Amino acid sequence: xxxxxxxxxxxxxxxxxxxxxxxxxxxxxxxxxxxxxxxxxxxxxxxxxxxxxxxxxxxxxxxxxxxxxxxxxxxxxxxxxxxxxxxxxxxxxxxxxxxxxxxxxxxxxxxxxxxxxxxxxxxxxxxxxxxxxxxxxxxxxxxxxxxxxxxxxxxxxxxxxxxxxxxxxxxxxxxxxxxxxxxxxxxxxxxxxxxxxxxxxxxxxxxxxxxxxxxxxxxxxxxxxxxxxxxxxxxxxxxxxxxxxxxxxxxxxxxxxxxxxxxxxxxxxxxxxxxxxxxxxxxxxxxxxxxxxxxxxxxxxxxxxxxxxxxxxxxxxxxxxxxxxxxxxxxxxxxxxxxxxxxxxxxxxxxxxxxxxxxxxxxxxxxxxxxxxxxxxxxxxxxxxxxxxxxxxxxxxxxxxxxxxxxxxxxxxxxxxxxxxxxxxxxxxxxxxxxxxxxxxxxxxxxxxxxxxxxxxxxxxxxxxxxxxxxxxxxxxxx
Amino acid sequence: xxxxxxxxxxxxxxxxxxxxxxxxxxxxxxxxxxxxxxxxxxxxxxxxxxxxxxxxxxxxxxxxxxxxxxxxxxxxxxxxxxxxxxxxxxxxxxxxxxxxxxxxxxxxxxxxxxxxxxxxxxxxxxxxxxxxxxxxxxxxxxxxxxxxxxxxxxxxxxxxxxxxxxxxxxxxxxxxxxxxxxxxxxxxxxxxxxxxx
Ligand code: SF4
Numbered sequence: 001x002x003x004x005x006x007x008x009x010x011x012x013x014x015x016x017x018x019x020x021x022x023x024x025x026x027x028x029x030x031x032x033x034x035x036x037x038x039x040x041x042x043x044x045x046x047x048x049x050x051x052x053x054x055x056x057x058x059x060x061x062x063x064x065x066x067x068x069x070x071x072x073x074x075x076x077x078x079x080x081x082x083x084x085x086x087x088x089x090x091x092x093x094x095x096x097x098x099x100x101x102x103x104x105x106x107x108x109x110x111x112x113x114x115x116x117x118x119x120x121x122x123x124x125x126x127x128x129x130x131x132x133x134x135x136x137x138x139x140x141x142x143x144x145x146x147x148x149x150x151x152x153x154x155x156x157x158x159x160x161x162x163x164x165x166x167x168x169x170x171x172x173x174x175x176x177x178x179x180x181x182x183x184x185x186x187x188x189x190x191x192x193x194x195x196x197x198x199x200x201x202x203x204x205x206x207x208x209x210x211x212x213x214x215x216x217x218x219x220x221x222x223x224x225x226x227x228x229x230x231x232x233x234x235x236x237x238x239x240x241x242x243x244x245x246x247x248x249x250x251x252x253x254x255x256x257x258x259x260x261x262x263x264x265x266x267x268x269x270x271x272x273x274x275x276x277x278x279x280x281x282x283x284x285x286x287x288x289x290x291x292x293x294x295x296x297x298x299x300x301x302x303x304x305x306x307x308x309x310x311x312x313x314x315x316x317x318x319x320x321x322x323x324x325x326x327x328x329x330x331x332x333x334x335x336x337x338x339x340x341x342x343x344x345x346x347x348x349x350x351x352x353x354x355x356x357x358x359x360x361x362x363x364x365x366x367x368x369x370x371x372x373x374x375x376x377x378x379x380x381x382x383x384x385x386x387x388x389x390x391x392x393x394x395x396x397x398x399x400x401x402x403x404x405x406x407x408x409x410x411x412x413x414x415x416x417x418x419x420x421x422x423x424x425x426x427x428x429x430x431x432x433x434x435x436x437x438x439x440x441x442x443x444x445x446x447x448x449x450x451x452x453x454x455x456x457x458x459x460x461x462x463x464x465x466x467x468x469x470x471x472x473x474x475x476x477x478x479x
Numbered sequence: 480x481x482x483x484x485x486x487x488x489x490x491x492x493x494x495x496x497x498x499x500x501x502x503x504x505x506x507x508x509x510x511x512x513x514x515x516x517x518x519x520x521x522x523x524x525x526x527x528x529x530x531x532x533x534x535x536x537x538x539x540x541x542x543x544x545x546x547x548x549x550x551x552x553x554x555x556x557x558x559x560x561x562x563x564x565x566x567x568x569x570x571x572x573x574x575x576x577x578x579x580x581x582x583x584x585x586x587x588x589x590x591x592x593x594x595x596x597x598x599x600x601x602x603x604x605x606x607x608x609x610x611x612x613x614x615x616x617x618x619x620x621x622x623x624x625x626x627x628x629x630x631x632x633x634x635x636x637x638x639x640x641x642x643x644x645x646x647x648x649x650x651x652x653x654x655x656x657x658x659x660x661x662x663x664x665x666x667x668x669x670x671x672x673x674x675x676x
Contacts, residue, residue, distance in 0.1 A: 040512035086510035
């Protein structure tokens with residue numbers, strides 16, 4: 001009998017091209033996503049050395065970070081110029097480089113355009129058992145479909161473009177096992193925030209996390225994408241979910257997924273992608289789903305998580321002196337006082353979007369809370385930014401856009417938007433945002449901006465009341 | 480990449496400890512689309528001081544930079560290495576380097592030389608008046624005054640720098656493994672190629 005192995009080990013072994021003496025392996029990369037920020041210098045490197053892209057057919061380019069989320073074409077169909085010349089330069093470079101190197105490209109006004117990590121799964125470009133990379137740390141998201149997916153730097157982008165491989169050392173494995181059922185109003189976002197609260201932002205360093213147990217299995221693919229997306233906030237380079245019937249149902253019929261007989265062959269292989277009974281993980285974290293409540297962040301690190309029913313913690317409550325200092329600085333930056341009830345914290349901005357929470361299910365969850373209600377008069381800006389043009393269309397077909405706009409939200413074009421202060425959507429200094437994104441770092445949503453990470457339903461609830469709110473109170477425990 | 484065997488010339492006697500990548504190249508330069516031209520943004524904040532070493536004509540165009548402990552800490556931005564190369568620096572000498580910077584420097588053809596603080600102090604002194612000689616083959620730093628400091632380097636990195644080989648070039652140097660792998664997968668799992676090309 002062969003040793004029982006983990007899912008991670010199986011995918012790794014299937015991609016080893018060469019093994020070196022020091023344990024470094026040349027790993028084959030099945031899928032490469034490109035966006036405008038981390039690719040220009042990689043293409044430049046190829047051009048200078050006179051190299052080409054080895055497998056343009058395994059590469060897909062989409063702009064997202066710099067794109068404004070307002071209209072991109074005027075009434076006559078002409079491109080509306082982008083104010084920031086450098087952002088425009090990066091976008092123009094991608095638009096030039098993709099065709100020059102024969103890479104498929106979804107442009108800023110194509111319906112398929114969106115955030116790379118939304119587009120990959122949605123197109124069926126992301127597949128179980130594949131290795132997938134992108135010059136972006138939230139590439140971990142694709143692990144939701146059982147792909148070994150992680151972020152890389154510009155030099156590595158160039159290496160993958162030219163060789164379709166990367167030199168890597170194997171990671172350690174961590175199992176996060178949560179069994180049981182999530183309570184009413186508790187979502188995938190609350191679950192991953194709970195994981196990060198428990199393990200800390202360095203807890204997964206050097207590891208690939210496999211999410212196991214019924215609470216994770218019961219999540220939809222959208223929910224799994226939310227969880228896996230934030231693996232990197234727990235320090236892990238990648239997250240993994242074993243592919244199952246839900247995964248296959250999600251992928252079937254997607255434009256780039258296998259079709260016909262090829263589909264059947266693929267599914268037969270994907271069914272082998274499970275961690276064997278008795279396989280050993282280097283680290284294990286186990287808790288019960290009933291312990292998870294709607295969560296919110298209070299500080300400037302994604303591990304700074306408290307229940308929405310909780311209060312701002314005292315820095316002295318942390319054992320580690322460096323964490324105490326960080327907490328003090330965070331409270332200063334966030335303008336919060338120790339003991340303040342989270343539900344009493346007023347917000348002026350609401351952002352529903354980002355590769356963590358901008359898929360159709362996220363928009364449905366927010367719309368369900370907003371339906372027939374108006375946002376509070378104290379809200380200065382409330383944005384909904386669908387993760388892709390296709391999500392946007394789907395939401396419009398379901399009438400969700402009307403629910404959002406009637407309640408006072410702005411309905412925008414797909415992109416990274418207010419997740420990071422790189423495009424025109426920003427939170428002004430000193431103002432506060434309930435955000436469905438993944439990072440609450442200082443300055444992440446704009447210099448001096450204060451971020452509270454929440455689920456889409458909780459963001460919608462905060463929009464209605466004007467302060468952080470337990471969505472369960474607003475819609476009743478049965479929602 | 481230009482092979483690097485020996486480097487001789489004047490050296491910027493910076494000497495500062497904990498030079499982070501933000502000091503090497505500030506965040507506002509990250510929205511560029513080229514590795515070329517970042518030299519003009521290098522050490523921008525330090526250059527606000529009129530007495531800075533980078534704008535002192537004595538050191539103009541120096542291929543060597545001497546710094547204090549923990550050079551290149553902070554953000555992982557590869558732009559720091561691109562900025563140094565663009566300003567003509569091929570060798571950085573310091574008591575220690577951040578791992579990520581050292582790796583980025585190597586990937587871009589910059590030699591990082593770690594020598595003890597006393598050696599750095601002596602080289603800082605010499606650099607003010609005379610050139611410094613770095614010999615990668617011999618793994619030594621010498622001065623016109625018979626100083627000789629040796630340094631360690633990973634043999635793989637050494638051979639890459641000596642040969643001017645970048646990692647992409649090395650992998651491309653032998654693609655038979657990749658070709659075999661691709662053939663096998665095309666036969667076993669043809670569905671791995673996206674349905675719409
Ligand atoms: S939405 Fe945010 S986290 Fe996701 S890719 Fe864009 S900037 Fe990165």
